[in-house]
Amino acid sequence: MKEKIVIVDDERDIVSFIKDSLEDEGYTVFCAYNSEEALRILPKNPNLIILDVMMPGMDGYELCQKIRESISCPIIFVSAKNTVQDRIKGLMFGGDDYMEKPFSMKELKTRIYAHLRREQRIQGKTYQRLHQKNLIIDLQAYELFCHEDKVALTNREFEIIKYFILHPNHVLSRDQIYEHVWGLEAIGDSTTVTEHIKKIRAKLQKCDPNVPYISTVWGVGYKWEG
Incomplete structure (x- = not known):
């Protein structure tokens, strides 16, 4: 799974450095350079947030409080403010961890991994998300995303x-699909599968017109081309 990580920091060089390093690890990374941009990214439902403290306008502490109104993912503060009081304040405002600048990228990656692994244990399940070309299929949440947009x-x-x-x-x-999805005791017949396949194709082609996800094998049935 490609976990989604948001970096919020007004220092663009630092953001670029962290982003490149995390993308090399396979994460999907979104960047924000102030609190307003960060709040606009929240609907992406990140799995973890890296948050600076000293930013123009709303600072990191205030932003953390705002984020906690809707998002429960781990938040790691990364800041040049390094007193014990700063660390305590970060944790009290809703952060889960606090690192000083300058920092070791290896240590940051390790902490990110540890927090994400802990989230998996807390949820009592492993992430069951599959990536198929431009699709992300969440088998537990019954959600499908195409190019980050929910279908x-x-x-x-x-x-x-x-x-x-x-x-x-x-x-x-068609009979296999009907028996599996509708059940052996369902009232009806497998012709309804054809209509459902048409609707699925239309929805997928609307967001990804150049990728044929479901092909027809004439006289036999259907095949997933993901």
Whole structure:
């Protein structure tokens, strides 16, 4: 899974350095250079936030309080303010960790990994997100994202996609899909699968027109091309 990390710091060189290092580790990174930009990124639902303290306008402490109104992910303060009082203030305002500038990138990466791993344990589950070309499929939240935008799917549509991606390189017949998604006791027939496939294709093509995610194998069924 590509966890999403937000960096908030008005020092662009530091932001660029951290961003490059984290992207090398496979993380998806969003950058903000002030509190207003950071608040606009929050709908991305980050898995972790790296936050500076001294910024123009709303400082890091105030921003942390604001973030905590809607986001519970780990927040690591990274700041040149290095007194014990600064560290305590950061933790009291909702931070989970505090590092001094200048810092070791290796240590920051280790702390990020530790916090993300702890979040997994707290949730009592591993992240069940799959990446398929330009799609992110969250098997537990029943959510699908295309180019970071959420695609509105019904439960049946999501179940069909889930069935496809859990059976890679398999050609699935309409009857197989119907029995798996609707159940053996369902009232109806497998022709409804065709209509659901059409709707899924239309939704995926709307956000990703050049990628055919579901192909038809004539006379047999359908195959996921993710």
